[in-house]
Amino acid sequence: GENVEQHPSTLSVQEGDSAVIKCTYSDSASNYFPWYKQELGKRPQLIIDIRSNVGEKKDQRIAVTLNKTAKHFSLHITETQPEDSAVYFCAASMDSNYQLIWGAGTKLIIKP
Amino acid sequence: GAVVSQHPSWVICKSGTSVKIECRSLDFQATTMFWYRQFPKQSLMLMATSNEGSKATYEQGVEKDKFLINHASLTLSTLTVTSAHPEDSSFYICSATRGGDEQFFGPGTRLTVL
Numbered sequence: 001g002e003n004v005e006q007h008p009s010t011l012s013v014q015e016g017d018s019a020v021i022k023c024t025y026s027d028s029a030s031n032y033f034p035w036y037k038q039e040l041g042k043r044p045q046l047i048i049d050i051r052s053n054v055g056e057k058k059d060q061r062i063a064v065t066l067n068k069t070a071k072h073f074s075l076h077i078t079e080t081q082p083e084d085s086a087v088y089f090c091a092a093s094m095d096s097n098y099q100l101i102w103g104a105g106t107k108l109i110i111k112p
Numbered sequence: 113g114a115v116v117s118q119h120p121s122w123v124i125c126k127s128g129t130s131v132k133i134e135c136r137s138l139d140f141q142a143t144t145m146f147w148y149r150q151f152p153k154q155s156l157m158l159m160a161t162s163n164e165g166s167k168a169t170y171e172q173g174v175e176k177d178k179f180l181i182n183h184a185s186l187t188l189s190t191l192t193v194t195s196a197h198p199e200d201s202s203f204y205i206c207s208a209t210r211g212g213d214e215q216f217f218g219p220g221t222r223l224t225v226l
Contacts, residue, residue, distance in 0.1 A: 031213075032213040032214075034214070034215075041203075041220075041222070042219070042220070043205060043217040043218060043219050043220050044156065044205075044217055045217075046214070049214070051213075089155060089156070093213055095213070097161065098144060098209055098212075098213050098215070099146070099158060099161060100146075100156075100158070100215060102155045102156050102157075103155065104154075104155050105154075105155050
């Protein structure tokens with residue numbers, strides 16, 4: 001079955017700097033790759049997603065890139081702010097069942 | 113649009129009792145609903161997938177007789193934790209889809225079993 005690996009587990013960056021979180025997946029049939037932000041005790045919040053027919057997508061300070069050949073996708077956050085501090089999860093799914101396979105999560109710490 | 117509610121938001125119960133958690137799609141018909149469990153500092157773990165009017169599909173290692181899922185309508189799915197024990201204490205989250213790949217998440221239910 002599908003397996004999603006996420007790195008790093010913790011990322012500490014200076015406010016204003018960029019943060020990059022990387023994920024790899026194993027099943028080439030996966031075609032939907034969402035990124036979620038989760039604050040303590042809250043539901044996961046979709047921040048950006050990408051489908052396999054697109055290589056890059058951007059929404060203000062957030063971007064996602066997808067390399068289907070290498071089976072990896074990355075989240076890029078520029079000009080980080082204190083409110084970006086949270087746990088970020090990547091996930092992958094395919095059309096056959098829409099089940100999300102989750103990465104282990106990255107705790108992002110923005111240092112003032 | 114695409115709002116999912118969950119009730120209750122938190123519950124404390126005694127060991128051996130059963131607890132029911134409701135998941136509702138408020139403004140759309142959910143073709144599929146998913147139930148997740150999340151332990152502290154861990155990722156979401158898929159417990160089961162449920163489609164309206166049919167039996168839920170449970171993930172490996174999830175006891176279907178302990179975690180009863182009913183998806184009686186296109187807007188409501190329930191998870192009943194039967195004979196709850198302290199190790200069942202967790203954050204339970206549901207999600208729903210409306211035919212595509214994007215999942216809409218409920219706010220979660222914090223279960224504490226004493």
